[in-house]
Amino acid sequence: MEHTKKTSERKRDVFRDNQYYFLNPKISEVDSDMIFSDKDIEALRDLAKQVAEIADSDEMREKSRKWTKLHDLESCDPVIYVDAENGWNEILTDNMFVCEEPLARTWENLLRKDIYSATEICDDRVITKNFDVPIYWTDDGFGIDPIIDYANTEGGSYHILPAIADYEEDMKKLHFPTITVNREKTKQLMELAQDVFGDIFNCRFYEKWQWDDSFLDRYVQLRGMEDFMCDFILEPENVKRVMKFMVDGSIQRFRWLESHDLLFLNNTDTYLGTGGQGNTTDLPAEDFQGRVRTKDIWLSLQAQETVSVDPQMFGEIILPEFKRLAEHFGLVHYGCCEPFDKRWEYIKQIPNLRHVSVSPWARYSAVPEMLGKDYVASVKLKPTPLAMPSMNEEYVRRECRRAVSETYGGICEFIMKDNHTIGNNPDNLIQWVRIMRESIEEKY
Numbered sequence: 001m002e003h004t005k006k007t008s009e010r011k012r013d014v015f016r017d018n019q020y021y022f023l024n025p026k027i028s029e030v031d032s033d034m035i036f037s038d039k040d041i042e043a044l045r046d047l048a049k050q051v052a053e054i055a056d057s058d059e060m061r062e063k064s065r066k067w068t069k070l071h072d073l074e075s076c077d078p079v080i081y082v083d084a085e086n087g088w089n090e091i092l093t094d095n096m097f098v099c100e101e102p103l104a105r106t107w108e109n110l111l112r113k114d115i116y117s118a119t120e121i122c123d124d125r126v127i128t129k130n131f132d133v134p135i136y137w138t139d140d141g142f143g144i145d146p147i148i149d150y151a152n153t154e155g156g157s158y159h160i161l162p163a164i165a166d167y168e169e170d171m172k173k174l175h176f177p178t179i180t181v182n183r184e185k186t187k188q189l190m191e192l193a194q195d196v197f198g199d200i201f202n203c204r205f206y207e208k209w210q211w212d213d214s215f216l217d218r219y220v221q222l223r224g225m226e227d228f229m230c231d232f233i234l235e236p237e238n239v240k241r242v243m244k245f246m247v248d249g250s251i252q253r254f255r256w257l258e259s260h261d262l263l264f265l266n267n268t269d270t271y272l273g274t275g276g277q278g279n280t281t282d283l284p285a286e287d288f289q290g291r292v293r294t295k296d297i298w299l300s301l302q303a304q305e306t307v308s309v310d311p312q313m314f315g316e317i318i319l320p321e322f323k324r325l326a327e328h329f330g331l332v333h334y335g336c337c338e339p340f341d342k343r344w345e346y347i348k349q350i351p352n353l354r355h356v357s358v359s360p361w362a363r364y365s366a367v368p369e370m371l372g373k374d375y376v377a378s379v380k381l382k383p384t385p386l387a388m389p390s391m392n393e394e395y396v397r398r399e400c401r402r403a404v405s406e407t408y409g410g411i412c413e414f415i416m417k418d419n420h421t422i423g424n425n426p427d428n429l430i431q432w433v434r435i436m437r438e439s440i441e442e443k444y
Contacts, residue, residue, distance in 0.1 A: 026138075027103075027134045028182070030103050031102050032102050033101075034188055035101070040099040040104040041104075043098040043099055044196055045197070045200065047112065048111060048196075048201060051201075054114070060118075063126045064126045067079055067124070070376060073354075076373070076412075078404075078444065079124040079413045080414050080415075080436055080437060081413060082415075082416045082429055085418060086421065087419040088113060090421065090423075090424045090425075091116060091429075092116070097109070114127050120430055121429050123433050129201050131203045133190045133193045133206065135181060135186050135207040135262065136181065137207070139178060139180065140180075142222065143173045143175045144170060146160065147161040147162075149161060160224045163223070164222045171238075176245070176246075176252060190203060190205065206270075207264060209254075214302060216305045218246070219305075223242075228305065232306075244321060263292040263293065263294065264292055265283065265296060266283075267281075272300070272355060273300040273302070273333030273336075273378070274302060274336045274357050274380075275357065275415035275417055276355070282330070295328065295329060297329060297331075298333055299329035299332050299333070303318055304337040307339075311345070319346045319349060323349060326350045327351040331352050332352045332354060333356075333378075334350060335359065335378075337357075339361045340366070354376060356375050357378045360380050360381060365406045367406070373411055375411070377410045379407055380415045380416075381399060383417065383419045385399070388425075390425070396432060397435050397439065400435050401443075404439045405443060
């Protein structure tokens with residue numbers, strides 16, 4: 001097919017245009033010689049000083065305290081979090097950037113997002129003086145490459161074709177990806193960050209090993225959505241085989257990361273699961289001695305690809321593997337776009353569960369009924385109204401009030417994300433935060 005590309009080839013296409021600054025790619029996929037011009041360094045340092053000033057404010061300390069109390073289940077005082085996602089392309093347009101070197105430009109983007117979030121969006125996102133330096137790593141894939149048919153339109157749709165066509169034959173080809181860390185380039189990256197930001201930021205190694213948030217998504221990328229869904233009825237034993245393979249591989253990978261000192265705490269300002277920040281004093285574990293283990297960190301799990309799967313089938317096929325992985329971790333976030341309430345009797349069995357995504361397709365009133373004050377409800381509102389050039393404020397206010405009213409009695413954070421567009425009007429996000437904050441103040 002004319003538009004069929006392997007995933008790796010498609011990634012390279014994406015990185016050739018300016019959209020890649022907003023996709024948080026692996027550092028190994030950024031075409032950088034790690035040599036910045038004086039102009040780039042000057043621009044980065046100027047932005048960094050602005051971020052540091054924001055981070056040092058009493059406002060940020062108070063926001064951090066609110067997140068921590070919420071995730072420790074000690075407060076019902078809600079917080080608000082916005083992730084513009086693809087909408088950042090409409091906020092930070094190409095003509096705003098000063099840096100030219102690709103990595104410098106990527107770092108410039110991160111700093112500009114911090115500044116804009118704090119000064120314009122004004123949600124409860126915590127800005128800190130931590131500057132995360134990623135690990136330079138690659139892996140060798142699953143043994144079978146996805147086959148994806150892309151529309152010939154920038155940012156358009158795509159169709160996943162079955163790379164696993166025959167379970168008996170193709171399962172023999174599968175292996176879990178093996179990580180290779182380039183420690184020399186990782187060290188070089190830290191030295192560069194220290195040279196540019198060392199007197200301004202706390203430069204720290206950090207990598208979110210997030211493929212385990214979404215191994216069901218990787219399953220779909222190898223099998224195709226149509227066949228994946230049919231397999232629950234026609235080939236449930238093969239679905240179980242792949243699920244076991246994925247979780248065995250995840251456990252193996254985490255054990256390897258742990259033994260190589262490549263796990264990092266995610267209990268402060270780290271983005272958590274599918275919304276919010278990971279602030280909590282319940283991590284790391286009480287016997288923590290400085291070397292991070294899986295029991296010291298959050299795990300994220302989600303199964304939105306199975307949204308149309310019968311809850312009992314979810315409980316029989318998916319839940320056992322989720323439980324097996326979750327028991328290794330300190331705390332667990334669950335969910336993305338799938339409505340949690342329809343399968344809550346199974347989800348609540350996941351060990352160490354603390355944080356639950358409440359999607360716009362869930363029944364908001366299930367938050368006080370099912371989650372109560374035993375879990376944090378990460379309440380998502382529909383991004384659709386923000387996709388219009390002129391947002392309908394009356395409708396947005398009604399939806400914000402409904403979300404706050406129906407979830408009242410739970411421990412809630414209110415999230416705006418999944419913004420594929422903000423109608424080329426950044427003011428939509430700003431006004432949404434204002435309206436949501438007013439709606440919270442009316443009820444709490």
